Amino acid sequence: MKYLSKLHKILDSGQFAVTAEIGPPKHASVEGVKHHAHMMKDYVDATNITDCQTAIVRISSIATGVHVLGCGIEPIVQMTCRDRNRIAMQADILGAYCLGMRNMLCLSGDHQKFGNHPTSKNVYDVDSMQLIQSLRRMRDDKVFFSGEEIKEQEPRFFIGAVANPFADPFEYRIDRLEKKVEAGAQFIQTQCIFDMERFERFMEKVRERGIDQRVHILAGLTPLKSWRAAKYMQSNVSGMIVPDSIVERLKSAEDPKKEGVDLCIEQIKYVKEKVKGVHGVHVMAIAWEEIVPEIVERSGLYPRPQVDPSELE
Amino acid sequence: MIIAQQKPLKDIAALISDCKKVLLVGCAGCVTVCLAGGEKETEIMASSLRMMREVEGKPLQTVTYTATRQCDPEYIPPMDEMVKDVDAIISLACGVGVQYMAERYTDKWLIPALDTKFIGGSTVHGEWVEKCGLCGECILHKTGGICPIIRCSKSILNGPCGGSQYGKCEISKDVDCAWQLIYDKMKALGKLDKLMEIQPPKDWSKSRDGGPRKAVREDVMIG
């Protein structure tokens, strides 16, 4: 059997995956991106490229993906539902595929109110669930969203989605995850975990329903630089839970950055060893991409597995 | 009903700065109910504009009238005589009424005194909220009577998104997460299994996106 992507092969073969994140810049030069990509190359299996995160205009995920691919890392293109209607989405899906991308993460996208263009029109033609389903149908049934046949090469993506165990309603989050799996999601990246207890409760329910047997869940983790960063996330990001104990730990640390990195590594080791059903980690080192190699290495996840290109489609 | 709110008085005054006589027309329909453009509001506005202009040394003559509704052509002709010698007409109706007035009085400048905001209803006296998304294909039976098109900030049909926390939408603590409400309602109805069905992409051509819409009842059109 041939795999859709390197990430697909690593996860399906039962290996613990490592993904990271690159945030494109607010200007038209990719020098910074290439620098980060080269730095992370041997420490990750694939890397997400955010899509105008927080509704702030940045280089598009696909354009950035081309450069990241050129640096030797497999990109995970992120596609939000906020900015494109289904016509533009499909055009971008076809485009991304022919440019060499093979992983796509489907998400709703932060409301434009948070970004630097709050007066823009809100698209949301389709939601993330419908995007997942349509992306799967493009690959498996060779049809466009409208049902019309794709006559030649269909886009074949390894499909990802997000899950947020820290948003409400809690019980329904597991249902919604299952719904995404039904729709075609093959891998899941969670929102950053700080409330480990809640994450464990979430995973318990996931295992009860056998969802971990049907989809690969990667635990989302973020190294914090300071107690202020922790506090900001606690108060200003909807859908995130940061326990006071974490804020305190960073506040009372002599070297907060070191403490933040240590905490992240502890969390990685914990989810890898103690939380059954977690198949990898997604390290979101926001504005701190340089720290990824150290985190991966000190977590005992280096070197990364090699994948023979002949195993891929 | 249609909910509208008055534009700032200064803005309206600026628009009629060159006028000597204006007609202010209120509407006894929706805008009376939402206290934006009824008879009372029309008279208050006329009085305020008169005094403002007198203080500036540029007196303004006003005539006021409140139509039964400005969105039915039959209620406009009674104003025919009134508009003859005015320099502009200020309509306190919603956007619909302003257009009907403009259509009949082709040689008069129509000024909207209101910003038409949304369709909705009242919560407590003095407060109105948006309720319906005007999507053209109602699915309220699938969502426990809560409109996901307009009450969810992202019009998600398979919600909630990851920004829903403590029952509130990520855009503001004052906005309830529609999907939390839908979930609670469907749970109470014992119909949570319905939420596991994947709702397909919406046909937006039935909404504003398909172009200006029309509704017809053939059986009452006598020709």
Place this chain on the structure above:
Amino acid sequence: MTCTGNVDHRVLLNAFEEGADGVYVAGCMEGDCHFLKGNIRARKRVNAVKKILDEIGIGGERLEMYNLSSAQGGRFAEIANEMAAKITALGPSPLNKARSGNGCCGCSKEGEAK
């Protein structure tokens, strides 16, 4: 009127348009309204009209609402004097000024002396 709750925005605006330099509304003490909330409604309406008066260049300070009980004869006189003094100090309303040809209508003592 039987209760300040009957006060309509239009009545207040009308008074100014007819030439009042100042207007005050006297209502019962809050909590003592015979009609329960009439004086509260009046307070809100008075505040709304004060805003309009500011916007149109008349000045919201020319309109005030006072709360007192019908037994407080002394307080009533006090308020009347307070309001009269305030309006005298403010001078004629800009509307009256405009009507008399923008000149000083001489209601301040210094103006008269000149």
